[in-house]
Amino acid sequence: MSEEWVRSTLRDVSLYYNPKVSAFRMDNNANLLGPNPVAREVLKEFANMDVNFYPTTYSDPLRTALGEYYGLEMENIVAGNGSDEVLDVCFKALLQCGETVVTPYPTYALHSFFVKVNAGNIVQVDLDKRFQLDSDEINKTDGKIVLLCTPNNPTANAFRMKDVKEIIEGRNRPVIVDEAYGEFVKDSFIPLVNDYDNLIVTRTFSKAFGLAGMRVGYAVSNKKLAHILLRAKTPLSLNLLSEMTAIAALKNTGFVKRTIQMVDRQRGPLSKGLESLGFEVFRSDANFILVRSPIPSDELVTKLVNKGILIRDFGKLRMMENCVRITIGTAKMNAFLLTLLREVFGECR
Ligand SMILES: Cc1ncc(COP(=O)(O)O)c(C=O)c1O
Numbered sequence: 001m002s003e004e005w006v007r008s009t010l011r012d013v014s015l016y017y018n019p020k021v022s023a024f025r026m027d028n029n030a031n032l033l034g035p036n037p038v039a040r041e042v043l044k045e046f047a048n049m050d051v052n053f054y055p056t057t058y059s060d061p062l063r064t065a066l067g068e069y070y071g072l073e074m075e076n077i078v079a080g081n082g083s084d085e086v087l088d089v090c091f092k093a094l095l096q097c098g099e100t101v102v103t104p105y106p107t108y109a110l111h112s113f114f115v116k117v118n119a120g121n122i123v124q125v126d127l128d129k130r131f132q133l134d135s136d137e138i139n140k141t142d143g144k145i146v147l148l149c150t151p152n153n154p155t156a157n158a159f160r161m162k163d164v165k166e167i168i169e170g171r172n173r174p175v176i177v178d179e180a181y182g183e184f185v186k187d188s189f190i191p192l193v194n195d196y197d198n199l200i201v202t203r204t205f206s207k208a209f210g211l212a213g214m215r216v217g218y219a220v221s222n223k224k225l226a227h228i229l230l231r232a233k234t235p236l237s238l239n240l241l242s243e244m245t246a247i248a249a250l251k252n253t254g255f256v257k258r259t260i261q262m263v264d265r266q267r268g269p270l271s272k273g274l275e276s277l278g279f280e281v282f283r284s285d286a287n288f289i290l291v292r293s294p295i296p297s298d299e300l301v302t303k304l305v306n307k308g309i310l311i312r313d314f315g316k317l318r319m320m321e322n323c324v325r326i327t328i329g330t331a332k333m334n335a336f337l338l339t340l341l342r343e344v345f346g347e348c349r
Contacts, residue, residue: 007117007119009115009116009117009119009120009121010116010117012116013113013116013117016109016110016113017109017312019310021305021310023305023308023309023310024308024309024310024333025310025327026309026310026311026326026327026329026333026337027310027311027312027325027327028212028312028327029153029181029207029286029287029288029325029327030206030207030210030212030327031206031207031208031209031210031212031259031287032287032327032328032329032330032333033210033255033258033259033262033330034210035210035211035213036209036210036211036245036249036255036256037255038245038248038249038251038252038255039211039214039245039248041248042241042244042245042248043241045244046240046241046244049240049244051240054236055236055238055239055240055243057235057236058078058079058230058233058235059079059238059243060074061243061247062077062079062216062218062238062243062246062247063075063077063078063079063218065246065247065250065251066079066218066220066250069250070190070191070220072190072193072194072220073223075223075226075227076193076194076220076221076222076223076226077218077219077220077226078218078219078221078226078229078230078233079216079217079218079238079243079246080216080217080218080219080233080237080238081215081216081217081237081238081239081242082204082206082215082216082217083178083180083202083203083204083206083217083218083219084110084114084217085215085217085233085234085237086202086217086218086219086229086233087110087111087114087147087176087178087202088114088117088118089219089229089232089233090114090145090147090174090176090200090202090219090229091114091115091118091120091145092118092232092233093228093229093231093232094144094145094174094228095115095118095119095120095144095145096144097119097120098119098120098121099120099121099143099144099145100120100121100122100123100141100142100143100144101115101120101121101122101123101143101144101145101146101147102122102123102124102125102138102141102143102145102146102147103115103122103123103124103125103146103147103148104124104125104126104127104133104138104148104152105124105125105126105127105318105319106127106131106154106155106314106317106318106319106320107148107149107152107153107154107155108149108152108153108154108178108180111147111149111178112124115147120144123141123143125137125138125141126319127152127155127319130157130283131152131155131157131282131283132157132159132160132163133148133159133160133163133164133167135163135164135166135167135170136166138167138170139166139167139170139171143173144173144174145173145174145175145176146167146173146174146175146176147175147176147178148164148167148175148176148177148178149177149178149179149180149181150164150177150178150179150182150185150187151181151182151184151185151284151285151286153180153181153286153288154288154290154312154314154320154323154325155282155290156282156283156284156285156286156288156289156290156325157282157283157284157285158185158187158285158286161187164177164189168189168196168198168199169196172198173198174198174199174200174225175196175198175199175200176200176201176202177189177199177200177201177202178201178202179201179202179203180202180203180204180206180207180217181207181208181285181286181287182201182203183207183208183209183256183259183260184207184208184260184263184285184286184287185285185286188201189201190203190220193220193221193222194222196222197222197224197225198225199221199222199225200219200220200221200225200229201219201220201221202217202218202219202220203217203218203219203220204216204217204218205217205245205246205249207287208256208259208260208287209246209249209255209256209259210249210255210256210259211242211245211246211249214241214242214245214246215238215242216238216242216243216245216246259287262328262330263286263287263328265331266328266329266330266331266334267284267289267328269331269334270289270326270328270334270337270338271284271289273334273335273338274289274291274326274338274341277294277338277341277342277345278294278345279291279292279293279294280292284328287327287328288325288326288327288328289325289326289328290314290320290323290324290325290326291323291324291325291326292321292322292323293315293322293323293324294345295322295344295345295348296315296322297313297314297315297322297323297324298313298315298316299348300313300324300341300344301313301324303344303347303348304340304341304344307340307343307344308340309336309337309340311324311325311326311327311337312324312325312326
């Protein structure tokens with residue numbers, strides 16, 4: 001077995017973050033209010049389903065429900081096994097072998113992964129000191145596709161709508177706007193999908209909807225572009241139980257509202273608590289916060305995980321020296337986190 005057999009764009013790709021710890025996870029931006037209660041109801045109903053049959057090829061019931069939810073049509077929607085699958089599909093459909101995708105830096109690590117597994121190359125354009133976009137610099141690049149997420153992961157800030165618009169309008173090329181954390185902000189590009197022939201917006205049920213374990217995400221675009229994406233998608237990739245749960249969650253959004261409220265209420269006190277411990281806190285518009293640790297971030301994360309909470313270390317990355325990312329939890333969880341952090345700093349003195 002030779003490394004030369006491996007697709008050249010994949011040779012510097014290693015396995016993705018896969019921590020083997022039993023600690024409480026405040027590292028992956030899942031919904032810390034708990035599981036969406038619709039899941040329990042759907043499970044009861046599911047017991048009587050004829051699971052010997054396949055679901056529809058392209059998850060039409062979910063696409064119809066999403067169409068209604070956004071005042072669009074099902075032909076505007078591509079549903080998939082997490083928004084990760086949908087991002088992968090974008091490159092399967094639109095990227096030729098060896099072509100380049102432009103992304104801001106720093107951003108979601110799997111963005112460049114999906115480009116590379118689809119035989120593409122990445123060009124990164126640095127965000128500024130406040131982690132905002134430089135739309136002029138992005139528009140100067142020649143890549144075939146632009147991919148960005150807002151609010152951005154791991155920095156947590158939303159980009160200015162005007163900057164993203166300048167990128168969509170700047171050049172004749174597809175622009176993918178990953179809105180995995182879109183429910184936590186007011187602005188969205190979904191209402192604009194029919195205004196642009198080059199705009200794809202992706203979203204997920206994994207964050208505000210509290211269904212990360214069900215793996216459901218979707219893309220929204222004009223119908224022509226959605227049809228192109230659908231042609232590249234693995235038929236039947238979304239299982240029936242996940243599809244039914246996502247539909248139920250769209251019909252009962254009380255939990256999503258409570259989640260957004262919890263995050264909005266807890267962000268301030270958690271940020272203040274972290275600041276008082278000596279962290280530099282960056283602006284957050286999502287259900288997580290990026291902070292710079294006053295002690296080496298790897299040491300901090302190891303000591304904290306030994307006490308029972310896992311947060312995510314980004315401290316070895318350029319522009320992110322000693323930064324860690326923390327998912328915003330309930331008041332109780334955040335208070336416990338701050339207590340453990342205080343203990344860690346106490347031991348470091
Ligand atoms: C920016 C961003 N996009 C996409 C995803 C993937 O979401 P999903 O669970 O729908 O695959 C994540 C998950 O953390 C994310 O942070």
